[in-house]
Amino acid sequence: MVAALLLVLASLPGLAQIADPAPLRFTNPAEEQRFHALVTELRCVMCQNQSLADSNAQIAHDLRREVLTLMRQGKSDEQIRDYLVARYGEFVLYKPRVEERTWLLWFGPALLLLVGGGVVARVVRRHAGEGGLPTDDRQEW
Incomplete structure (x- = not known):
């Protein structure tokens, strides 16, 4: 057991990174x-x-x-x-x-923003086309 421990301790300097010499x-x-x-x-x-x-x-x-x-x-x-x-x-x-392989990296976020804005605009228009709020004045809040 002692021999194994000494062997491990002796090999530790070999695992260290060499510092930048100068x-x-x-x-x-x-x-x-x-x-x-x-x-x-x-x-x-x-x-x-x-x-x-x-x-x-x-x-x-x-x-x-x-x-x-x-x-x-x-x-x-x-x-x-x-x-x-x-x-x-x-x-x-x-x-x-910016080249063929990296265009998605550069322009992907703007593309996602445009698509997201289009989805939001479409949802808002769809809800506005349904008449918006009900016009029943008899209902009490």
Whole structure:
């Protein structure tokens, strides 16, 4: 029993995530500002509800380094986004692009609102066409 406990305790460090070895260093304030603007509009593929800037997941650390590397290779912001979308899918963008596959995502709520408004208008017209309130004055309230 003691040997099994020691074996489990010895394996725990292997389960821990490796901390980011060194913080990112920027060559100038403009590079840092561009980097932060870009990573705040990209989603962490592991956390799903956090941006790359907010996430502490190891993959977010790796992706931040990848973004900085691509920036230093002279890639534009759009090229970096395209690279990440090709690798991880449209999900990596907080604001998906308006295209054939995403039109329902962008215009679905407005469509539902229009359909709902049409249903409400139809119900109101139908009840108004039935004569509305009864005109029997003999009834006491």
